[in-house]
Amino acid sequence: MKKYLAASLTITALMSLPSVQAAEPGHYRIDPAHTTILFTVGHLNTSKLIGRFNQFEGDLKLQPGQGEIDIRIQTASVDTNHQKRDKHLRSPDFFNARQFPEMRFVSRQVRFDERGEPVAAEGTLTLLGKNRPVTLNITPVGAGKDPWGGYRAGYSATAHIKRSDFGMDYMLGGIGDDIAIQLEVEAIKQ
Amino acid sequence: MSMELLLPSLILPLSLSALLLTLGLRHPSLRENGLPAIWLVSLLWIQGLNWPPTSALEWLPAIALASMIINLGDNGPARRLAYQLALVLALLLIAWPVLSYQLEMAFILALLLATTLASLAATAPSPQQPATILALATGGLALAAALDGSLLIGQLAGALTTALLVFALMEWLPRTRNNSLGQAGTRSATLLFTALLAAAWLYAELATGPSLLLLLAPLGLRLGPTSAATLVLGALIWLITGQPTGESYY
Numbered sequence: 439m440k441k442y443l444a445a446s447l448t449i450t451a452l453m454s455l456p457s458v459q460a461a462e463p464g465h466y467r468i469d470p471a472h473t474t475i476l477f478t479v480g481h482l483n484t485s486k487l488i489g490r491f492n493q494f495e496g497d498l499k500l501q502p503g504q505g506e507i508d509i510r511i512q513t514a515s516v517d518t519n520h521q522k523r524d525k526h527l528r529s530p531d532f533f534n535a536r537q538f539p540e541m542r543f544v545s546r547q548v549r550f551d552e553r554g555e556p557v558a559a560e561g562t563l564t565l566l567g568k569n570r571p572v573t574l575n576i577t578p579v580g581a582g583k584d585p586w587g588g589y590r591a592g593y594s595a596t597a598h599i600k601r602s603d604f605g606m607d608y609m610l611g612g613i614g615d616d617i618a619i620q621l622e623v624e625a626i627k628q
Numbered sequence: 629m630s631m632e633l634l635l636p637s638l639i640l641p642l643s644l645s646a647l648l649l650t651l652g653l654r655h656p657s658l659r660e661n662g663l664p665a666i667w668l669v670s671l672l673w674i675q676g677l678n679w680p681p682t683s684a685l686e687w688l689p690a691i692a693l694a695s696m697i698i699n700l701g702d703n704g705p706a707r708r709l710a711y712q713l714a715l716v717l718a719l720l721l722i723a724w725p726v727l728s729y730q731l732e733m734a735f736i737l738a739l740l741l742a743t744t745l746a747s748l749a750a751t752a753p754s755p756q757q758p759a760t761i762l763a764l765a766t767g768g769l770a771l772a773a774a775l776d777g778s779l780l781i782g783q784l785a786g787a788l789t790t791a792l793l794v795f796a797l798m799e800w801l802p803r804t805r806n807n808s809l810g811q812a813g814t815r816s817a818t819l820l821f822t823a824l825l826a827a828a829w830l831y832a833e834l835a836t837g838p839s840l841l842l843l844l845a846p847l848g849l850r851l852g853p854t855s856a857a858t859l860v861l862g863a864l865i866w867l868i869t870g871q872p873t874g875e876s877y878y
Contacts, residue, residue, distance in 0.1 A: 529778035529832040530685050536831045537725040567682045611632050
């Protein structure tokens with residue numbers, strides 16, 4: 439009986455340990471080759487459409503108390519796997535990419551947990567020339583050395599915005615107002 | 629099509645144009661200057677008013693107002709100059725966000741060409757059926773923009789087309805066959821058409837070839853309605869044949 443109790447306690451203790459290694463503090467640069475920026479939007483109140491941005495760059499300063507996040511996305515790189523729809527999304531009806539080629543999220547209020555991992559970032563999203571507060575909820579995925587002698591950290595992050603808050607209010611009847619943003623980030627320590 | 633699209637771009641301008649023509653039977657100046665006002669009402673419904681403007685299209689209400697102001701006063705060289713200045717200013721306001729970071733000779737030449745052609749068309753001495761010709765041009769633009777980039781610009785051009793169609797109808801009815809659009813309405817409609825076409829080309833990636841044909845269409849005010857119809861038809865055929873097949877998604 440004692441053996442079983444000891445074994446189950448050991449298993450419980452192991453399960454309660456952090457599942458991922460905390461990333462080393464420092465300055466990280468987003469690796470575009472291993473990062474995905476997705477958005478989900480409703481269509482005709484019947485389904486959800488997922489799109490992505492293919493061109494972006496970003497920097498993360500992961501230092502408890504001094505955290506900073508700066509992500510810059512090229513709006514013209516919007517990709518919903520449909521050439522004509524992407525062209526429409528680049529037009530003044532939506533992203534107006536010719537006039538507003540970049541959207542940007544900047545946060546200097548990054549919250550860290552007791553292990554020093556970022557868990558949320560309160561910042562400003564600039565889209566169509568308008569600045570609105572946005573909170574990015576962050577989940578650490580993993581961190582460690584890569585085979586080339588570098589050091590990498592990975593995070594999943596989510597945010598929710600209303601496109602009408604940024605003046606993107608055309609076709610609100612058919613294309614949803616609520617946009618879910620999802621980032622799967624791999625960043626390389628500089 | 630949903631009521632959201634139909635109301636401001638079809639039903640509203642149609643009703644207001646009919647009302648304007650009825651009221652304008654005894655007041656020609658009201659009738660001739662009313663077209664941009666009708667379009668402005670549709671525009672504000674479709675796009676709202678954001679002042680000061682932050683995007684190129686948000687300058688359109690100011691351009692519509694300018695197209696009314698230039699019609700005040702007497703006909704003469706001063707008005708002609710004011711019209712040309714209004715054209716240049718309107719196109720600069722539309723193009724500035726692009727020109728400010730991409731000052732390319734091609735854009736400057738395109739804007740100069742647009743100003744020259746619009747000015748040439750709008751100052752035609754005694755055009756035949758101007759409302760028909762301009763309705764063809766704006767209707768072509770509405771279809772082209774909706775097919776090839778921006779439903780918003782297509783809707784705005786559609787509202788202008790609908791307003792013009794009531795005037796065009798007056799040109800074709802045997803009893804009322806007259807130029808109810810007048811010089812003022814012709815000037816305003818040409819200015820608004822050119823601004824919308826510039827916006828479609830610059831921001832909605834409307835293909836250059838069809839855009840050029842559409843830009844030439846108002847010259848029908850000098851050459852006749854058949855040439856305008858041919859140019860618009862050519863632009864639409866060019867656009868449709870250039871579309872990838874099976875790519876419709878609206």
